[in-house]
Amino acid sequence: xxxxxxxxxxxxxxxxxxxxxxxxxxxxxxxxxxxxxxxxxxxxxxxxxxxxxxxxxxxxxxxxxxxxxxxxxxxxxxxxxxxxxxxxxxxxxxxxxxxxxxxxxxxxxxxxxxxxxxxxxxxxxxxxxxxxxxxxxxxxxxxxxxxxxxxxxxxxxxxxxxxxxxxxxxxxxxxxxxxxxxxxxxxxxxxxxxxxxxxxxxxxxxxxxxxxxxxxxxxxxxxxxxxxxxxxxxxxxxxxxxxxxxxxxxxxxxxxxxxxxxxxxxxxxxxxxxxxxxxxxxxxxxxxxxxxxxxxxxxxxxxxxxxxxxxxxxxxxxxxxxxxxxxxxxxxxxxxxxxxxxxxxxxxxxxxxxxxxxxxxxxxxxxxxxxxxxxxxxxxxxxxxxxxxxxxxxxxxxxxxxxxxxxxxxxxxxxxxxxxxxxxxxxxxxxxxxxxxxxxxxxxxxxxxxxxxxxxxxxxxxxxxxxxxxxxxxxxxxxxxx
Ligand code: NDP
Numbered sequence: 001x002x003x004x005x006x007x008x009x010x011x012x013x014x015x016x017x018x019x020x021x022x023x024x025x026x027x028x029x030x031x032x033x034x035x036x037x038x039x040x041x042x043x044x045x046x047x048x049x050x051x052x053x054x055x056x057x058x059x060x061x062x063x064x065x066x067x068x069x070x071x072x073x074x075x076x077x078x079x080x081x082x083x084x085x086x087x088x089x090x091x092x093x094x095x096x097x098x099x100x101x102x103x104x105x106x107x108x109x110x111x112x113x114x115x116x117x118x119x120x121x122x123x124x125x126x127x128x129x130x131x132x133x134x135x136x137x138x139x140x141x142x143x144x145x146x147x148x149x150x151x152x153x154x155x156x157x158x159x160x161x162x163x164x165x166x167x168x169x170x171x172x173x174x175x176x177x178x179x180x181x182x183x184x185x186x187x188x189x190x191x192x193x194x195x196x197x198x199x200x201x202x203x204x205x206x207x208x209x210x211x212x213x214x215x216x217x218x219x220x221x222x223x224x225x226x227x228x229x230x231x232x233x234x235x236x237x238x239x240x241x242x243x244x245x246x247x248x249x250x251x252x253x254x255x256x257x258x259x260x261x262x263x264x265x266x267x268x269x270x271x272x273x274x275x276x277x278x279x280x281x282x283x284x285x286x287x288x289x290x291x292x293x294x295x296x297x298x299x300x301x302x303x304x305x306x307x308x309x310x311x312x313x314x315x316x317x318x319x320x321x322x323x324x325x326x327x328x329x330x331x332x333x334x335x336x337x338x339x340x341x342x343x344x345x346x347x348x349x350x351x352x353x354x355x356x357x358x359x360x361x362x363x364x365x366x367x368x369x370x371x372x373x374x375x376x377x378x379x380x381x382x383x384x385x386x387x388x389x390x391x392x393x394x395x396x397x398x399x400x401x402x403x404x405x406x407x408x409x410x411x412x413x414x415x416x417x418x419x420x421x422x423x424x425x426x427x428x429x430x431x432x433x434x435x436x437x438x439x440x441x442x443x444x445x446x447x448x449x450x451x452x453x454x455x456x457x458x459x460x461x462x463x464x465x466x467x468x469x470x471x472x473x474x475x476x477x478x479x480x481x482x
Contacts, residue, residue, distance in 0.1 A: 002033040004180050006042055006204055007187030009049035010197025016041045021177060021206070026092035026324040027314045029362030035180045038205035040213035043172060046201035047217055050143040050170035053198030058140045058168040060196075062118055069114030069166055071193040076107035076158075079189065083154065083182055088315040090181040091153060092324030092364065093278055095315050102155045106182075109158040112446045113166040113466070120167075120467050133478045138471040140168030141245065144222040145214040147207075147235075150176035150326050151281040151386075157183050160224045161200055163466035171200045172220060174211050176227075178327055180204045207231065215239055222470065225249070226283075229384070229410075229455050236458075247459035247469050249283070249451055251384040252412030254433070255405035256286030256441075259398075260295045262417035263439065268299075272306050274415060274441040275390040276368045279325055284413045284435070284442060288381060289392045290401050296394040300372070303392075304350045307368050314360045324363045325387060331364040334387030338369055341380040341391075347372040349392070376404050384410065398423060406432045411453030415441050434460070 004023065005012035015036035023033040036042065057065075076083065083106070084098035093102070122136040146160035157175050164171045175183035183202050190200055203210050207227075215223055215238045222245035225235050229250040239246055256274055258267060274286040291299045313320035325331045331354075338352045351367035368388040373381055380391055395401040405414060414433040418424060428436045434452040437443060444450075449460035459469060 004035040004184040006036050007202040008046045025089055026326055027360050027363040035204045038203045038210040042203050043213035046172040046203050049198035049201050054170045057199050066114045066118050068195050069110045073107045073111035075189045075193055086181045090179045094320045094323045106154040106158040109162045113162040117166040131480055135476050137474040137476050141221040141472050143220050144169045145220045146173040147211050147225045148175050149227045150178040153179040154182035156226050164470045167467050167470040169470055172214055174203050177206050248457040250457040252283045252456050253384050253408045253410045254286050254413045256289045256415045257401050258291040259418040260292045261419045267417040270441050276388050280388040286415050290395050293394045293396055307350055312355045324365050337385045341371050344378040409455040412456035
């Protein structure tokens with residue numbers, strides 16, 4: 001059986017304690033590899049390697065750093081098929097999605113930050129009359145920690161590590177134990193691209209053990225984390241008393257607000273995607289649909305028809321739009337929410353049943369579920385399910401739509417479908433979300449700030465925001481004589 005290993009100091013290493021975890025293929029329900037059950041000892045070893053690499057890496061020219069990052073991007077692109085197949089097998093997502101989105105985006109992350117670092121500049125402030133010149137020196141932090149989730153494994157892992165190393169830091173990173181494979185394969189690419197040893201160290205293992213050891217390590221200066229809100233809270237509690245810099249990208253329960261004046265067919269096609277892409281396991285999925293009363297009946301009919309036509313199958317079948325959920329445990333969690341919705345009196349308009357896929361009978365397949373609700377306070381409206389479950393509620397006017405949309409603890413993203421420009425501007429300002437999409441969804445320009453409000457997180461990633469996070473600003477004030 002395949003053994004995934006830690007990538008520390010430029011080489012693959014077994015866990016010090018010699019303990020391993022099982023890694024499941026969600027499309028078959030079978031164990032297909034073992035991964036290190038790393039402990040604080042492995043994290044300490046990774047930290048030492050990162051620390052030793054820091055002086056040299058932080059003094060490497062911007063051109064050289066940029067060149068290496070772009071080489072990594074090229075190698076990810078050259079290995080598209082292998083990486084996409086590994087991602088589909090490890091996560092259960094359709095291979096077509098991994099090929100079109102996950103792996104190209106992982107490559108784009110390295111290419112983007114390889115270029116962005118050549119343009120990263122700081123400000124200067126001349127205090128006229130006082131004869132002083134201030135400038136902001138931005139230095140890499142040292143050794144930083146990056147922790148990523150299982151839903152977009154290589155995509156989100158690279159979204160963190162690429163800006164961290166571009167800015168001159170060295171990294172101890174942990175991918176999710178549920179989907180470790182592509183981060184493991186990245187190790188080979190890093191060596192081939194000539195990334196100096198110790199600059200990026202990848203430690204596998206559980207969140208409470210290996211992840212916690214990264215967060216609690218006294219000399220790891222910053223933590224960039226993407227994952228659940230509860231885990232984020234725990235991380236903040238550990239890191240805050242140590243005064244670590246924190247970027248937390250957490251859960252979402254995003255509204256998708258549909259007005260009668262929208263471009264209906266486009267809205268319908270995109271709403272199917274924003275509800276169920278990646279089996280609904282994207283933090284940005286529009287899991288709460290609010291539709292204007294006048295078109296609600298037609299919308300429900302058309303939407304359910306489109307959802308019912310989605311092909312549920314194994315990730316490697318080219319017809320598949322809905323693959324397997326990531327794990328047995330997650331499948332059971334999603335099913336429990338469907339039961340909660342039923343208990344709360346919600347109406348199941350479609351789906352919610354397990355699916356047996358021929359030849360893959362033990363995989364974790366679930367029909368996409370469309371649930372009609374009339375109470376915005378019920379749990380299915382308020383809590384993140386993070387699966388193929390979408391709710392529909394109607395509204396009478398813009399004011400009510402806004403009130404319903406903002407009435408949750410989360411504030412990650414929101415989508416609005418309308419052709420009214422004034423309404424677009426009003427809602428863009430008033431929606432409590434870090435990202436507002438109007439007449440589109442998941443449209444990303446990597447230069448924009450990315451992150452959430454309220455319980456969806458603290459801080460922003462993307463563009464220069466990420467490079468600012470991974471650097472320490474220092475004000476230098478020089479007095480001069482004229
Ligand atoms: P988790 O919070 O369970 O895990 C995220 C990562 O943190 C994993 O690597 C996990 O390891 C690790 N971890 C768990 N416990 C600890 C700990 N005590 N200390 C340090 N690290 C820990 O999230 P999921 O993997 O289940 O991902 C789903 C969640 O991620 C959803 O809530 C989703 O909304 C959110 N998300 C947010 C995004 C955003 O940009 N805002 C984007 C994508 C997802 P292990 O896997 O071993 O448990």
